Amino acid sequence: MKRLLVICLGLFMISAAYQQKEDVVQMNAHCKAIFLYNFTKYIEWPDEYKAGNFVIGVYGSYVPLLNELNKMAATKTAGSQKFEIKSVSTVEAAAKYHILFISKENLGQFSEISNKLTGRGTLLVTEKDGMTKKGSAINFVQVDSKIKFQLSKPNAEKHYLKVSTALEALAVKENE
């Protein structure tokens, strides 16, 4: 009886549920891309930035975020502007970024980048505690296992960016 009952069920057990670490990395990047896209709705850029493509630069190697932003750019626009997503390895002072995201691995160059972009309408976005004190306008932080953001209105204004009060209300305070 037992011998007869041995059938191919084991095959299903082997090919059971799967998961990949890359999926969660991509998932977190998707979250950040949603935030970055939303920031374009709550922030007003200077007039000279309202024509041409809306450029989002990702400084450093952060392929999952680049992938997610490219997916976003394929279907969305910032008002009437098309998105252009750039992988950035060196910051050109003349480059016209609307948003520049600097990954935490590259924050050692933050001051240099920030200096080069002084006076330009670039929203600097980082992801490490305390970065708004160093000049970042928006800084992603982890609160209760969730991605949230801190906002420094003065830092944004230094780059001629007008931040809506609604976005201010959604941001977390430095000590939260």
Add this chain to the structure above:
Amino acid sequence: MLVLALILSVAKVRAQNPDVVAAYSFEKQKQIDSAKMRIDKALSDPFVSKDPNFWYLRGFIYKDYYKARESTNRTSPARLESMKCFLKSLQLDTAKESQKNNKENLKFLAVRFYNDAAQALDTSNYKMPIENFEKFREIMKQVEPAYPIMSKEIEFTMALATIYTNLYQASWKTRAGFLDLAKAAYTHVLSLDPNNVSANYNMGILYYNQAVYLIKGSDFDIDISSMDALQDNKVLLFKQSLPLIEKAYALDPKKEETLLALSGIYYGLNDYEKSKQFQDKLEEMKKNQQNQPKK
């Protein structure tokens, strides 16, 4: 041997009904269509319908009919009828004269039900195997209560859960119902065997993937004010996944996938330090395996 048993057991009943006599005669000559027709005719006789030997003969004829005409039909009506007849005979056979023969025939059918359930189970066909497995279980419960049915039930339910999981993962946006079915299947397995490594792991991965799909499936247009609630759900799902994967890890610390899952869960919970700890453990395990001398 079963034929001999058939001769002995129908000796009484065949003498009292001409249709039974004819059915028996046709059966002996392997004229199964005629045997089936005549035994069905005898059904209207109130006397024979109370006789366990009549039901045994009918079960036997239907079994032969199934073997000859419907052996490749996984929903064979003849097999089902045969099963009902043998069970009826078993129930009426208070003297237990044909008990052994009834049980032998029922076991034969049980094997066929089980094998059909196992062989047919795939993503396009899962309802029939469930029914066939239920028949297998029903028979075994009656004919061999000591049979370790639980191990078969676990094996079958695990396979079924995998089918549901595959159906869900192939189209998770539109097939959320299969996620619930998969969870219910793993929950059932864990109720039978709480230390089942695969069930703990697979159930944990269901929650894990659900969290990933929840976020990755969110449109970029989702309002920023909704992000908090969305991420709350994500956190909840990863936290539901965590104890299951931790248990799978405790039960089998050498399974690479479990370490990978733990690293992923902590990454999903934005605890990168812990995520890295498990990633490092995984790398170390891989290194040790590579350094082990080949046997």
